[in-house]
Amino acid sequence: MSLEFAIHHRCARSQARVGLVTTPHGSFDTPAFMPVGTRGTVKGILPTQVAQTGAQILLNNTYHLMLRPGAELVQSLGGVHRFMGWDAPILTDSGGYQAYSMADINAIDDDGVSFRSIIDGSKIRLTPERAIEIQNQLGADIIMAFDDCPPSADPGSTTTNQARLRHAAARDTKRGSYDHDARLDLALDRTARWLERCANAHKRSDQALFGIAQGGTDLDRRSRSIEQVCQVDLPGYAIGGVAVGEAHDDIVRVVAHAAPQLPEAKPRYLMGVGYERDLVAAVLAGCDMFDCVLPTRNGRNANAFTSQGQIRIRNAQYREDPAPIEAGCDCLACQPSANAWATPDGLPISRAYLRHLFSTEEMLGPILVSLHNLRHFQRLMSDLRTTIVNGDWGGFANRWPVAREGLLPELLRGLQDDKP
């Protein structure tokens, strides 16, 4: 077995657990948040800095790496770890999600997906076998099954992946009027059949293949997909097709339903999620692994996460603000002297300076706010791991006002008597 999962503590009043996943490139604590290193780099952040934010595993996108520089080249250079200088666990997705949502022209059939490269327009075919072969070449510790990720229930959603929904709708209307339920059923069956093909194609014993359950926001279909996917014995399973445009309440409802049905002894990975309230709800539902581009994407756009919510550093109100992004944060921007990697006399970075960097389009603005945001999510996960063990959910709720949104107040209230 290329992956081991040890559960060290279980929450008495929720499904949450604290654990340790061990891979050929080291271990990571769960619940874990994986920064996204799309093209083999967390944008603007050195691998050593990623590690210093507390991240112990990161994600690379197969789709982007297969287009540039190509999986064969990455393999010839020793695999993704050596390629990007990250000697710790890495997970790659299958490339399917980006193939559906990013390509201008794509077609999906029962055997796979065809699309044109966003780089040079060349025609590319991804099948379960090819997606696994590419991930075998890239060499991540955890690789993902090639699944059929159907559009969100609401084709008019504007929140996350409009391009994907647009393409999905265009695809589906070619077959006549769009029947969302029929599309979900088709995705479920394909995902199950493709998973068997992925498992048969997988050749490297040092890589752990995770299956992905789909089903949209329909709980019965979620159960059916989990049942189908778990018929293939794998070291871990993921919940896909969440946070693709649906409301927070739907995310919480789907995850609370789906996560406990996945095998208790194996890591559960909720793909592409997300905001703090969603992460906390998913941890309480028993999820162990997460990834999201929010810290770096929002960081590049001058949006800084704080325990009170996001602040937009470009705003004129910060022009003369000498305060750090968040007092008490121990990231390099907020408290450089607290970090071993800073000079002893390092000075905290003011919001006014950060605003100046964004106003003048200096690279250091995106870098510093990305570093802060990455640390923000790692601090949240670290606090969740601590709180699962000590049961002080009241203290947790006080420290993270931003997590007291949507259904979270109710969820957290139910846990607050759970002191040791």
Added chain:
Amino acid sequence: MSLEFAIHHRCARSQARVGLVTTPHGSFDTPAFMPVGTRGTVKGILPTQVAQTGAQILLNNTYHLMLRPGAELVQSLGGVHRFMGWDAPILTDSGGYQAYSMADINAIDDDGVSFRSIIDGSKIRLTPERAIEIQNQLGADIIMAFDDCPPSADPGSTTTNQARLRHAAARDTKRGSYDHDARLDLALDRTARWLERCANAHKRSDQALFGIAQGGTDLDRRSRSIEQVCQVDLPGYAIGGVAVGEAHDDIVRVVAHAAPQLPEAKPRYLMGVGYERDLVAAVLAGCDMFDCVLPTRNGRNANAFTSQGQIRIRNAQYREDPAPIEAGCDCLACQPSANAWATPDGLPISRAYLRHLFSTEEMLGPILVSLHNLRHFQRLMSDLRTTIVNGDWGGFANRWPVAREGLLPELLRGLQDDKP
């Protein structure tokens, strides 16, 4: 006195010396190379990383900071050190050079320079008094006199600052045909008169004002300017108007003539230089301080400095190259495990990976090559300091083939018997 200069060793066969400059924000070893932090940031590089390349002092551009965010704001936030999080020595230039060369519309007269802001087109006036007032507000440890920097002898030069030459020519032809000698003489007189006004306007005893000698490539005018400028007693002096388009031989000739005429007991700063061969020649002539944008500007353009010369990382020949930029370099990119700031298991970064980062326009490419280049110049200065003490110029020449260009082989040959 806000600045102290101690000379610890003098080369027996050249004017070179090893020293230590002490400022209110700490000391730096000389000969020193100052990275350029134009707008209060060395582009893409955290202050802690700048320090870790070995830099002990950096330069900020008054022109850019006065336009954005404004000197008053920097002052209200505690000055440039606190503003950018660099608790070590900083030098600011006067803003004159950029005012001449960057503004679309500018006019120079005996009292100062008028130009329009490149940000919003507003009309701005810089005089000796105003340039000093702004630098007093910014609060650097070393500030520079406002001088009249005349165009290079060759108005057709395309090598460095075409815009500046173009504007200078436009300015000068308004007065009739361009007379280079007359323009040089005018610049010398203005520079001398403006220096007295700068010294009278300077209000902060914790900042050291340096004077600047001009004179173009004419050695007699260089001598005259130095004589004029040194009539004002200041803690340090600079050689300006070098490397503004002239040939390497002219740079070496001018610096070898001018540097020894500056006061022996005070730091000598050669402004805006430059390439390795020029730096080595200037050190041998007795210069102590240097600044140049080459490491970061070329780094952003994928040009990496090595001891053999520059390599262009974008080139197809590096597509599959697993080697670091330069074997034996101890920068973060070439040898991460050698750095205390890297993870213990950090992996060296290949040329192939760097090429991938530039091909995909990832920020990390400019960051890593800038870090390498900054370290390259600091390693050169460190080796110069060592060699001045131990006299092994033959060893130095072997380690730095790139410095064996132009007049350097002859200069270095003359030193090679100088072993202890």
